[in-house]
Amino acid sequence: MSFLARIDDCNRWATGDFTPFFVAGEQLGMVRWAFADALCELLGTSFARTDEGLHWTRAPCGFEARTEAMAQLCDALIARGFISYRHGEAYPVTSGRREDARFLIDRACAPYFGIRAFGQHINGFVRAADGLRMWIARRAADRRVYPNRLDNMVAGGLPWGIGLRENLRKECAEEAGMPTELADRAISVGAISYCRASKRGLKPDVMYCYDLELPEDFAPRCQDGEVAGFALLPIEQVADLVRETEEFKLNCNLVIIDFLVRHGVLTPDHPDYLEIVQRLRSLV
Known part of the structure; x- marks a missing residue:
């Protein structure tokens, strides 16, 4: 892999x-x-x-x-x-x-x-004494799409009639029980695009990505039933899960790979580095 x-x-x-x-x-x-x-x-x-x-x-x-x-x-x-x-x-x-x-x-x-859809994904992470750790969600078993798969801490679609920051606050509250003042610390770090055929048709989608550094005493708790639970994992373990398994909902892999690049976990020494960086945003 x-x-x-x-x-x-x-x-x-x-x-x-x-x-x-x-x-x-x-x-x-x-x-x-x-x-x-x-x-x-x-x-x-x-x-x-x-x-x-x-x-x-x-x-x-x-x-x-x-x-x-x-x-x-x-x-x-x-x-x-x-x-x-x-x-x-x-x-x-x-x-x-x-x-x-x-x-x-x-x-x-x-x-x-084949209409382009937009979404927002948040990398929730902690700077622990032993290095970076990332909060990873496990999707609920009754989800229509990708049940039981791993997911970003907070992620959701971006419907019409709501601004990006307002939608971010809403998703953080619903999916992670996060207060507004903490959600507002999320930093916009770019956008990722992809185009994939599915059973329903074509998904030429764009995801707005955010980093949110969290205090060590915060633990996300889902409020809307979409997430079965959360785990705080060392970033190296998260990288291994992305690279070696199919545990994550597909587009979440891209958000995490982008995080690995920006935080120096995946470096230019990697043989695929330039291709990875280019292909994360080939459609934006």
């Missing part, structure tokens, strides 16, 4: 399996060919396939109208079994920044259309 293998795990997709998704002439995602065919067959002239890709030909004009039309479309696809479920959080549909959203889509429906 290797750190590059973990990066590869988050970037497995074949361009030939997908076709661009266009709205008003702008590419906003990528869809599987079978999903594109289903949309054209089920919804007639609302969608059309060309050599260029799949076009939402009857998308209404305007943010609100398109958002409502997409919600109705997803409901119809759920009723027909082409989409599994709704998550209940609205995500921006954008070709770039989340602030430039063209309309909104439910979080669980976004991968079917």
